[in-house]
Amino acid sequence: MSNAWHQRLATARDARLQEQRWRIRHVNSRESVNFASNDYLGLAHDPRVQAAQAEGARRFGAGAxxxxxxxxxxxxxxxxxxxxxxxxxxxxxxxxxxxxxxNLGVLQALGDRHTAIFQDRLNHASLLDGATLSGARSRRYHHQDSDDLERLLESSPNPYKLVVSDGVFSMDGDVADVSALAQLSQRHGAWLMIDDAHGLGVLGEQGSGCTESLTSQDVPILVGTLGKALGTAGAFVAGDAALIEHITQFARSYIYTTAQPPCIAAATLAALTIVQHEPAHRQRLQQHIAYFRQQAAQLGLPVAASYTPIQPLLLGDEARVMTWAARLSQSGIQVGAIRPPTVPNGGARLRITLSARHHRRDIDRLLEGLSRCQREDALCHTQ
Structure with missing residues (x-):
């Protein structure tokens, strides 16, 4: 590299370090209890899913x-x-x-200069980036604010309108009012796209997510990931035949990349069968969520109003978040330490995620660790 490039990289590095927002990869220890994973049903470790992946590799090969x-x-x-x-x-x-x-592929395939895309301000980065890549006019409405969205829809002259929202918001754990979004979209001649990455497998009586009671007419574009509740890897887009054929023909991130490994597809089929026929995993997860929230409230912990496996502890101060995460890590407990720019300024938090794979003793251990952090903070403030 030239000296100019090295200097540019060093300047960016120094600025991020000065902000104390430098990210570091941590190797997950098998001895630690993991409360940072999105493996909500514990299926990544299910022997049947593992066996299906191994058999898929033997039959079809390790890669496509x-x-x-x-x-x-x-x-x-x-x-x-x-x-x-x-x-x-x-x-x-x-x-x-x-x-x-x-998400990049769908938005790039559907968006152009004649399209207006309306997104919740707290949508996942892939949705925001996809809108930018599409070349469409992109507007962001206030989080979960239907009135603000309607104002933007009413003022848009674009002939093609697309409303885009997370189903479950990945950093807050709250669930979009998809029915309200569907009604509003239909009233303004817009299509609705829901990315239900964190809802599929977890929400709904059948585990098919926050759109389970809605039709494809209500939600024409549904995106789901396979690497969270289903425990494997990859993603899918679901909709009517015309939509899927269009994406197949025009989504560059579909056309110009190697297909999902067939062994992963085999493992996902096994995981999907478990989700559909064994609701006990979801029930166990819901019990964990209720227990954690009840105990956290008794301890006075600042847990957000989420009834999904994502349980953010809103600490606000970035240094405090990193200190708590380090203390928990020393006790063998892994949580997500989330800081800006992933969340808005002042919104730093511990992102705690629960799994059906956890035991009650694991959650008690987490709660004791959080309570200890709270006590140590109080001691620091009284000294």
């Missing part, structure tokens, strides 16, 4: 070897797409290698 539109699309991919479409009540589904690529 090419893109879906060249030679990488196998029968196991077809089987998974059909199963996902049926599960979500859509005509068709289309596999992507990651959730980020799915």
């Amino acid at each position: 070897g090419a893109s879906h539109l060249v030679s990488g699309h196998l029968g196991i991919h077809d089987d998974l797409e059909e199963a996902l479409a049926a599960w979500t009540g859509r005509q068709r589904a289309l596999l992507f290698s990651t959730g980020y690529m799915a």
